[in-house]
Amino acid sequence: MIRARNIHKSYGDLEVLKGVDIHIQEGEVVSIVGESGAGKSTLLQILGTLDLPTNPKAFDTHLILDGQSFVNMKDNELSKFRNKNIGFVFQYHQLLPEFTALENVMLPTKISGRNEKDSLEKAFSLFEDLNIAHRLHHKPNEMSGGEAQRTAVARALINSPKIIFADEPTGNLDSKNADDLHRLFFDLRDKYNQTFVIVTHNTLLADTTDRKLVMKDGQIIS
Numbered sequence: 001m002i003r004a005r006n007i008h009k010s011y012g013d014l015e016v017l018k019g020v021d022i023h024i025q026e027g028e029v030v031s032i033v034g035e036s037g038a039g040k041s042t043l044l045q046i047l048g049t050l051d052l053p054t055n056p057k058a059f060d061t062h063l064i065l066d067g068q069s070f071v072n073m074k075d076n077e078l079s080k081f082r083n084k085n086i087g088f089v090f091q092y093h094q095l096l097p098e099f100t101a102l103e104n105v106m107l108p109t110k111i112s113g114r115n116e117k118d119s120l121e122k123a124f125s126l127f128e129d130l131n132i133a134h135r136l137h138h139k140p141n142e143m144s145g146g147e148a149q150r151t152a153v154a155r156a157l158i159n160s161p162k163i164i165f166a167d168e169p170t171g172n173l174d175s176k177n178a179d180d181l182h183r184l185f186f187d188l189r190d191k192y193n194q195t196f197v198i199v200t201h202n203t204l205l206a207d208t209t210d211r212k213l214v215m216k217d218g219q220i221i222s
Contacts, residue, residue: 001026001163001195002047005062009042009218010054016042018218019059026066026162029189029196031206034215040199041167043215047197048165049073049082066162083112087156091168093148095140101127101151102136108159119158126154129191130184146177153184163195170202182208 002024009017016039024030032040045051046063049070053061056071063071070081095104102123109119127133130150132143140148149169156164166185170178182205185196198209206212214222 001028001066002197003062003064004047006059007043007046007061007063008054008059009039009046009051016218017046017053020218020220022047022213022220024163024195024197026195027189027193028211029185029209030198030211030213031209032197032199032213032215033201033203033206038215039218040215044165044167044197044199048086048088049078050088080112083108083159085162087159087161087164089149089152089156089164089166089169091171093140093145093152095148095151095155097140100137100139101132101143101147101154104140104151105155105158108155112159114159122160123154123158126157129188130154144177145173146180149173149177149181150184153181153188157188157192157194160192161194163197166196166198166200168200169198170200170205178202178205 002022004020004022007017007020020043032043034040042051046053061071063069065085070078073081105123106119127136130153132147132150135143135147135151143151170181173181188194189196198205200206213220
């Protein structure tokens with residue numbers, strides 16, 4: 001699903017990623033762990049097309065998702081590619097406060113121009129799967145933290161992306177909601193064959209994933 005080779009990232013004189021290679025198979029749930037500053041979130045942002053590697057031509061960097069290279073795409077191409085192929089879940093749900101849960105979830109479909117009727121059917125199905133159907137017309141401040149994060153998961157899944165990137169998705173949840181979200185990722189993988197890459201400090205979550213990648217000083221060490 002993802003093949004990346006020789007990813008470098010520097011901010012001025014600070015070298016954050018030092019030639020990272022990574023291969024993730026379709027349908028895997030993979031965690032990335034390591035101390036703060038190891039480069040985990042930076043790697044996730046580059047794999048998710050939210051940031052660019054440093055000097056990919058000089059380093060012979062390769063970034064391929066489902067057979068398609070995206071390392072040299074222009075901004076408008078990247079936006080379309082991201083909307084179609086990638087979903088994101090962050091530590092804070094990042095829902096728009098003025099919109100209802102349903103409106104938030106439907107936003108990616110409006111950007112992509114997908115058929116509204118089909119998109120609504122998919123949204124209703126996701127709300128049922130995520131046990132938040134009773135929150136369709138509630139705004140984020142009317143939902144619990146766990147419900148808001150599940151809404152964010154639905155938004156990430158609405159366009160049926162090939163891969164979901166999650167950056168500390170349980171970091172702002174209590175232990176029960178965090179456990180529920182852990183199980184949810186595996187349930188979604190089993191139902192939709194989605195691939196998940198999760199940056200986390202939660203050792204319980206990391207230890208239950210199909211593979212755990214450990215980062216240190218800008219490199220994957222195991």
